[in-house]
Amino acid sequence: MRAVFQQELQEVQERLVEIAELVEQSIDKATRAFNESNVALAEEVIEDDSKIDALTVSLDELAIDILARQQPVARDLRIVVSALRVSSSLERMGDMSEHIAQLARYRFPEKVVPKSLRGTFLDMGALDVAIAKKLTELLRTQDPNLAQEIRNDDDKVDELHLSVFDKVLGERWKGDTEETVDATLASRYHERFADHAVSIAKKVFYLATGDWAGSDD
Amino acid sequence: MRAVFQQELQEVQERLVEIAELVEQSIDKATRAFNESNVALAEEVIEDDSKIDALTVSLDELAIDILARQQPVARDLRIVVSALRVSSSLERMGDMSEHIAQLARYRFPEKVVPKSLRGTFLDMGALDVAIAKKLTELLRTQDPNLAQEIRNDDDKVDELHLSVFDKVLGERWKGDTEETVDATLASRYHERFADHAVSIAKKVFYLATGDWAGSDD
Numbered sequence: 001m002r003a004v005f006q007q008e009l010q011e012v013q014e015r016l017v018e019i020a021e022l023v024e025q026s027i028d029k030a031t032r033a034f035n036e037s038n039v040a041l042a043e044e045v046i047e048d049d050s051k052i053d054a055l056t057v058s059l060d061e062l063a064i065d066i067l068a069r070q071q072p073v074a075r076d077l078r079i080v081v082s083a084l085r086v087s088s089s090l091e092r093m094g095d096m097s098e099h100i101a102q103l104a105r106y107r108f109p110e111k112v113v114p115k116s117l118r119g120t121f122l123d124m125g126a127l128d129v130a131i132a133k134k135l136t137e138l139l140r141t142q143d144p145n146l147a148q149e150i151r152n153d154d155d156k157v158d159e160l161h162l163s164v165f166d167k168v169l170g171e172r173w174k175g176d177t178e179e180t181v182d183a184t185l186a187s188r189y190h191e192r193f194a195d196h197a198v199s200i201a202k203k204v205f206y207l208a209t210g211d212w213a214g215s216d217d
Numbered sequence: 218m219r220a221v222f223q224q225e226l227q228e229v230q231e232r233l234v235e236i237a238e239l240v241e242q243s244i245d246k247a248t249r250a251f252n253e254s255n256v257a258l259a260e261e262v263i264e265d266d267s268k269i270d271a272l273t274v275s276l277d278e279l280a281i282d283i284l285a286r287q288q289p290v291a292r293d294l295r296i297v298v299s300a301l302r303v304s305s306s307l308e309r310m311g312d313m314s315e316h317i318a319q320l321a322r323y324r325f326p327e328k329v330v331p332k333s334l335r336g337t338f339l340d341m342g343a344l345d346v347a348i349a350k351k352l353t354e355l356l357r358t359q360d361p362n363l364a365q366e367i368r369n370d371d372d373k374v375d376e377l378h379l380s381v382f383d384k385v386l387g388e389r390w391k392g393d394t395e396e397t398v399d400a401t402l403a404s405r406y407h408e409r410f411a412d413h414a415v416s417i418a419k420k421v422f423y424l425a426t427g428d429w430a431g432s433d434d
Contacts (some may be wrong), residue, residue: 077281081284081301088327177390181385181386181397184397184402185401
């Protein structure tokens with residue numbers, strides 16, 4: 001029974017990694033679609049999001065099934081409950097990619113943001129992609145250093161997010177209303193993407209180090 | 218054992234209702250703070266959010282403790298897992314109230330939105346408050362009609378959310394960049410608040426009617 005349970009936990013972990021890989025691809029494509037006004041890529045992201053949604057629903061069903069059959073306690077129980085939460089955050093990360101891709105599609109063939117913000121969004125996008133890669137690796141290895149790296153990267157995303165508002169509200173901003181709305185939403189989506197990764201990283205970190213109480217945020 | 222379990226489920230439900238009541242108060246205060254530029258009220262909302270956060274963490278601990286001790290299966294298990302998800306959505310609703318209150322505080326003594334949008338935000342705020350009240354009642358009574366009403370109200374919130382963009386992007390919009398940014402974020406927060414309520418309503422509806430598969434969104 002115990003061996004079966006370990007095998008099942010293994011499967012949960014593998015499926016989380018699989019979903020994280022899809023999220024990684026989706027944010028990579030979404031930020032490229034956004035920065036390069038690539039509408040075909042944007043549409044791929046939007047289509048792929050339903051795949052992420054379906055995989056998280058099916059993972060949740062597996063986790064609930066494990067709870068019912070294996071009746072885990074203590075740390076094992078927390079691992080399974082954690083998997084449900086990680087899956088929910090991954091699903092939201094997929095949604096953020098989709099929102100970014102949608103902005104690219106709406107504005108096509110125009111670029112979403114004016115020149116003065118392109119460097120900032122390139123950096124923010126690159127950080128989101130780096131965070132997603134580290135998250136996949138963290139879910140694969142449970143290396144606590146990666147959790148810390150994700151937090152550091154998130155701090156950088158937060159700084160860039162604030163700098164978008166500084167620019168938009170600054171005297172030199174030449175963008176029209178549409179560009180202001182788009183920049184505001186796009187920046188928020190990039191920032192939320194990273195927030196969800198931090199939330200997952202905290203859960204994995206505290207599971208790895210045994211301190212559960214800090215894992216809710 | 219069974220009686221104890223039922224009592225514990227009862228406690229979970231009561232605590233969810235208690236948190237929902239706080240969320241209801243917080244969105245009521247936040248939307249008033251927002252519409253009336255009441256900074257004292259805004260600060261109350263911001264302070265109260267940590268109470269909501271603490272209560273959700275403690276509810277999650279109770280739910281996990283019940284899973285460990287009672288090892289529920291089938292529908293009972295799904296009720297407890299559902300409680301964890303409902304709690305997470307309530308926590309996010311509290312965050313949305315807080316974000317709305319923060320906008321009011323930042324812009325004080327100015328109003329957050331210009332005259333042309335005040336009616337829209339009054340309506341959107343009133344709908345969010347109505348949704349929060351219905352949600353508390355739904356968690357108390359599991360009345361499926363309330364779940365449907367919440368979905369209908371959410372459709373109205375979505376329409377108002379789109380109408381904000383129509384106005385902001387319309388030719389008659391006279392707002393400056395700051396007002397454009399604020400209207401964009403405020404509208405998004407109001408809309409997300411209602412989305413989380415719908416997500417909870419779906420879970421409660423499907424628990425009440427027995428069809429779990431549709432409860433993930």
